[in-house]
Amino acid sequence: MARYQYDLKPSKISLIRRLSMESFMVRVYTGPLSDEVDHVSVEAEKGTSAEDIVAVACRKLRLSASGGGGHGGGGASSDVRQHFELAEVFSSGGQLCKERRLDSTENPVALQLLWPKVVPPCASESEANGSQGLFDGYRFYLRRRDPEASAGGWVVRDQSAVDSFLLAFLTQPVAGKEFPDLCSLPDLNEHTLLHNLKARFNQKNIYTYVGSILIAVNPFKFFPIYNPKYVSMYQNKRLGELPPHIFAVADAAYHSMLRLRQNQCIVISGESGSGKTESTNLLLHHLTALSHKGLHGSGVEQTILGAGPVLEAFGNAKTVHNNNSSRFGKFIQVNYKQNGMVHGAIVEKYLLEKSRIVFQARDERNYHVFYYLLAGADEKEREAFHLSSADKYNYLSQSACYSVEGVDEQHEFARLKQSMEMVGFS
Numbered sequence: 001m002a003r004y005q006y007d008l009k010p011s012k013i014s015l016i017r018r019l020s021m022e023s024f025m026v027r028v029y030t031g032p033l034s035d036e037v038d039h040v041s042v043e044a045e046k047g048t049s050a051e052d053i054v055a056v057a058c059r060k061l062r063l064s065a066s067g068g069g070g071h072g073g074g075g076a077s078s079d080v081r082q083h084f085e086l087a088e089v090f091s092s093g094g095q096l097c098k099e100r101r102l103d104s105t106e107n108p109v110a111l112q113l114l115w116p117k118v119v120p121p122c123a124s125e126s127e128a129n130g131s132q133g134l135f136d137g138y139r140f141y142l143r144r145r146d147p148e149a150s151a152g153g154w155v156v157r158d159q160s161a162v163d164s165f166l167l168a169f170l171t172q173p174v175a176g177k178e179f180p181d182l183c184s185l186p187d188l189n190e191h192t193l194l195h196n197l198k199a200r201f202n203q204k205n206i207y208t209y210v211g212s213i214l215i216a217v218n219p220f221k222f223f224p225i226y227n228p229k230y231v232s233m234y235q236n237k238r239l240g241e242l243p244p245h246i247f248a249v250a251d252a253a254y255h256s257m258l259r260l261r262q263n264q265c266i267v268i269s270g271e272s273g274s275g276k277t278e279s280t281n282l283l284l285h286h287l288t289a290l291s292h293k294g295l296h297g298s299g300v301e302q303t304i305l306g307a308g309p310v311l312e313a314f315g316n317a318k319t320v321h322n323n324n325s326s327r328f329g330k331f332i333q334v335n336y337k338q339n340g341m342v343h344g345a346i347v348e349k350y351l352l353e354k355s356r357i358v359f360q361a362r363d364e365r366n367y368h369v370f371y372y373l374l375a376g377a378d379e380k381e382r383e384a385f386h387l388s389s390a391d392k393y394n395y396l397s398q399s400a401c402y403s404v405e406g407v408d409e410q411h412e413f414a415r416l417k418q419s420m421e422m423v424g425f426s
């Protein structure tokens with residue numbers, strides 16, 4: 001599985017004194033450059049330049065100048081030096097505080113000798129006294145050169161500018177503690193599987209792969225992991241290249257369709273309230289965003305997304321398990337042109353729970369649309385349709401449940417009208 005950028009856990013010692021007293025081991029972390037290797041150790045002397053360490057690290061990782069790591073790479077070291085660099089990264093309290101590009105002539109060993117060392121309380125005596133210690137938050141990372149980045153100097157990361165959630169998301173713990181893909185669990189049984197999901201969930205990582213299947217654990221609260229930054233980050237990435245995410249599934253389906261010229265299918269399943277509707281909306285969001293590239297605003301995407309609130313108003317209701325429970329099944333087919341632009345969509349609905357129209361169990365409601373209409377209709381509409389309040393209607397008052405926490409029905413009615421116009425209802 002992918003290893004992610006900047007593991008912020010206190011680093012194991014990055015420099016180990018060797019017998020000769022002249023040479024040292026510099027630990028170079030790979031971040032997102034390698035799926036398989038967390039770090040490589042490079043033997044160096046005080047005077048060894050950063051670019052020489054880069055060359056050795058790239059050779060060990062089989063990284064080539066042309067295209068990343070993997071097998072059979074290994075361009076000329078001079079090329080590699082032009083394309084990769086070292087960054088000195090300092091993190092504290094789980095947050096990336098600052099990072100600095102190393103100039104090619106700088107001496108990493110000399111720098112490491114200046115890093116403050118701490119001994120963790122949990123370290124064994126031999127670790128504390130011997131060659132294994134901890135540097136207080138400092139590490140070297142190998143990374144691709146960014147030609148536009150300014151050289152040198154500490155870049156102090158302003159936490160308001162940096163999306164700290166994104167950072168935490170990208171720095172998910174290294175394999176061995178938690179596994180972003182359950183297939184990598186060394187011992188796979190029900191206990192380890194659930195333990196892994198729980199450990200990840202506690203770290204706010206709600207998604208976990210099982211091969212190409214994505215498990216989503218409903219957090220019941222908003223995590224800022226669906227903004228445009230994430231949309232672009234997941235575009236054209238292999239499944240597993242980045243931390244598990246619903247956008248990765250949408251992206252894999254979209255690009256497989258373009259590459260193989262074959263229909264793709266995503267099946268979403270789970271018990272009531274597990275997050276199927278939200279996941280469907282997120283998938284549609286990403287699938288339509290992907291097609292934006294060449295569309296120049298034809299509005300098809302907006303129409304597709306606009307169908308959601310209409311379907312939910314007429315087909316969703318409050319139940320004891322879920323305030324917005326879909327009481328029907330749906331099959332959504334998004335059609336694309338050959339060039340990958342969205343062409344349209346077909347929604348097939350089935351098995352609507354019709355009995356809910358005339359009977360609702362305790363603490364449950366009829367379909368949202370009735371309450372929206374009664375709350376949001378203006379005076380003219382009330383008069384025209386002879387509308388009263390919800391408690392006056394037998395089919396709406398059986399459970400005496402008229403409002404849903406956190407839902408502004410007037411606002412929902414306005415949104416519904418807007419969506420209906422968008423999808424072509426008059």
Ligand SMILES: Nc1ncnc2c1ncn2[C@@H]1O[C@H](COP(=O)(O)OP(=O)(O)OP(=O)(O)O)[C@@H](O)[C@H]1O
Pocket residue numbers: 218219220221222223270271272273274275276277278279322324325326327
């Ligand atoms: N990814 C998510 N992030 C935050 N909250 C979520 C997420 N997914 C679901 N939720 C929360 O869980 C609630 C229930 O989710 P949703 O309606 O999607 O479940 P469902 O599986 O479609 O249920 P049903 O089968 O009853 O229709 C949502 O209203 C939302 O508050």
